[in-house]
Amino acid sequence: MITLNNIHKSYVMGSSKLHVLKGIDLDIEQGEFVSIMGSSGSGKSTLLNILGMLDNYDDGSYHLDNRLIADMSEKKAAQLRNEMVGFVFQSFNLISFKNAMENVALPLYYKGVNRKKRNAIAMEYLEKLGLAPWASHMPNEMSGGQKQRVAIARALISQPKIILADEPTGALDTTTSYEVMEILKEINEAGITVIIVTHEHDIAAMTQKVVRLKDGRIDEIIRNGELKAFRHTYTKELETA
Amino acid sequence: MFDLDKWQEILSTIKKNKMRTFLTGFSVAWGIFMLMILLGSGNGLSNGVAANFMNDAVNAMWIWTGETTIAHQGLKPGRPIQFRNDDYDLIEKLPGVESASGRYFMGNTRYSYENESGEYTTVTCHPELNDVEKMELIEGRFINEVDILQDRKVVVIGKDIHTALFKEKPALGEYVRINNVPFKVVGVCIEPGSTRNRNAYMPVSTAQKVFNGSNRLHNFALTIDGKTLQESQEIEERIRNTFARKHRFDVTDESALGMYNKLENYIQTMRIFQAIKIFIWIIGIGTLIAGIVGVSNIMLIVVKERTKEIGIRKAIGASPASVVGLILLESILITTVAGYIGLVLGTGLMELINYSMVQSAGDAAQQGETVFLNPTVDFGVAVAATLLLVVAGTLAGYIPAKRAASIKPIVALRDE
Structure with a gap:
């Protein structure tokens, strides 16, 4: 599904150059539930942005669904994002002057679905996430958890192959965080690849595969079977902290 | 070009951002309104005096x-x-x-x-x-x-x-x-x-x-x-x-x-009016420029304000062209409608003044005792002025919108 080969990315900050990703090799299969971890500045968000075609890379190769993602026009990238990827952000990124239903329906607008139809589909998704009563509410009338669920509904509506979530629980309390993770898990069980960036171990522990980044390189990959051990080290890390 | 869904999207955006819409529209409507009044008064004055001269043969x-x-x-x-x-x-x-x-x-x-x-x-x-x-x-x-x-x-x-x-x-x-x-x-x-x-x-x-x-x-x-x-x-x-x-x-x-x-x-008086007309045009052009600056300013702010929205739209699959189109069509729609309102109000007011002058002057007006007659503005001039403001608003919106649409969605999303 996703194949990264020696990905390099650096940002030019004035006169200095910041080498963020220093050769990332990563394979993610269809239907995996992956978390990317790492301390701040380790390049985890950059990696996610490259995966989501929100940003391009300098060197290496990125294949998505056996298609090389490189040097695409903005238009093509936008179209591909619309088809393949659903985004969930830490700060929700809902459009403030649109109500929940309209926010959810927006990706379908760019797919060319007519208004009546896309609003009906949006209602379906809101219902699935238990938000039907809030359909006509504006984002500023909803709680963080509700907003994130609206954002998830929006990510799902275009029936993407991958959900990319950048710190989806970063702005939420523990209970709400777990609820959101539960939703993401259900989505994953429906066959959609879910990739989240997080720095919270308990959140990462709910995924099947943890990719730990350190200074722009993959430090270790912990697989499903090893998660127990991960939980162990994670509690130890907590104790030492 | 005509895509019902697109217009619905634009109309819903306009409806939910009333302040922004009003400010953009107002500077256009005001510019056109003032221009109509200025040119109308100038024409009215000049027509009135010319009519007075016409009572006797001008030659x-x-x-x-x-x-x-x-x-x-x-x-x-x-x-x-x-x-x-x-x-x-x-x-x-x-x-x-x-x-x-x-x-x-x-x-x-x-x-x-x-x-x-x-x-x-x-x-x-x-x-x-x-x-x-x-x-x-x-x-x-x-x-x-x-x-x-x-x-x-x-x-x-x-x-x-x-x-x-x-x-x-x-x-x-x-x-x-x-x-x-x-x-x-x-x-x-x-x-x-x-x-x-x-x-x-x-x-x-x-x-x-x-x-x-x-x-x-x-x-x-x-x-x-x-x-x-x-x-x-x-x-x-x-x-x-x-x-x-x-x-x-x-x-x-x-x-x-x-x-x-x-x-x-007569010729000398008409020369004075020519000078007054030029003067009025200078003020009128000044008013138009003020309107253009106003529209441009607001468009710059609008695009800045919408940077994050642009980022979101792009992240979920909007192409840069569709983002630019959305902003520009909105601006064109607002400036055109506002320009038209300014036009109607301006000419309406001039007609009202004309009407009341004729009423109050009564008999005297018929006998030429008026200095104000038929204060209308050339229709072509009015339309051209409105178009100028629409184009200025579009241009002023296009440049920052183009820039905002071409920046990476992540950068736009980071913009708080």
Whole structure:
């Protein structure tokens, strides 16, 4: 599904150059539930942005669904994002002057679905996430958890192959965080690849595969079977902290 | 181009951002509104004054005699100059003179009919006077050529004289006594541009014969065939030279021969209006520029404010072109509608002013006592000004929108 080969990315900050990703090799299969971890500045968000075609890379190769993602026009990238990827952000990124239903329906607008139809589909998704009563509410009338669920509904509506979530629980309390993770898990069980960036171990522990980044390189990959051990080290890390 | 869904998206955005919409629209509407008022007032003023001039022929000229003040060909200064009938024959044939009428001054004349009487001014004239002063005849006819040739004792009286002497009775065909000589009334007239109609008109030849005028004349009223200031001055010069030679006075002697050239006056006044028009245009263009700056400013802020929204839209699959299109179409829609509103309000106000001026002026307006007439703006100018603002708003929105649409969605999303 996703194949990264020696990905390099650096940002030019004035006169200095910041080498963020220093050769990332990563394979993610269809239907995996992956978390990317790492301390701040380790390049985890950059990696996610490259995966989501929100940003391009300098060197290496990125294949998505056996298609090389490189040097695409903005238009093509936008179209591909619309088809393949659903985004969930830490700060929700809902459009403030649109109500929940309209926010959810927006990706379908760019797919060319007519208004009546896309609003009906949006209602379906809101219902699935238990938000039907809030359909006509504006984002500023909803709680963080509700907003994130609206954002998830929006990510799902275009029936993407991958959900990319950048710190989806970063702005939420523990209970709400777990609820959101539960939703993401259900989505994953429906066959959609879910990739989240997080720095919270308990959140990462709910995924099947943890990719730990350190200074722009993959430090270790912990697989499903090893998660127990991960939980162990994670509690130890907590104790030492 | 026309995509119902797209317009629905734009309309819903406009509806939910009322303040932004209002501010963008207001600067356009205000600019157009002010421009309409400025240009409308300028046109109204200029039309009004032009209409006042039109009451008499604009190419009219009056010539009168006086006393010489400069010694010439051995003749002393202080010598009176006197026009005679042969001067009329002379001036009538002068190139550049269209029609001419001579006048013999009669002094006070007493008009009486039955028991009523009053003193009025008698203007003795040739039929051509009507070309110069444009009398409006309510009844009957003006003095004609036959009256002059046969020295008929006929008179055309002003409306006020008719009212004073005849009350309600018809005057046509009746005889009035002028300084005790009976004259037949052949017409009743009013002078447009005047509220007093106390003049009576009499054939000049009759007046000379009946009232001891011999062949003397005191002034001439002419219309001249000169379109430009220069042409009319040339004709003026020619007349002055002709009379100076004939009556032997110095050409430069202004008091021997007085002249008033209406065309010259008219052209000069119109020049002032030309200047005022230019001035109004400068202010109008200034207003437009202020409007353009206003729209541009707001568009810059709008795009800045929408950077994050642009990021979101792009993340979920909007192409840069669709983002730019969304912003631009919104701006075009707002500026066009607002421009139209400004146009309607501006012209509406000018029409209202026009209407109330006409109402309050009443009769006076009909007789030319108005300085404000038909304050309308050329439709093409109005539309062009609106288009200019729409284009300016579009351009001002296009550049930052293009930039915002081309930045990476993550950068746009980070923008708080």
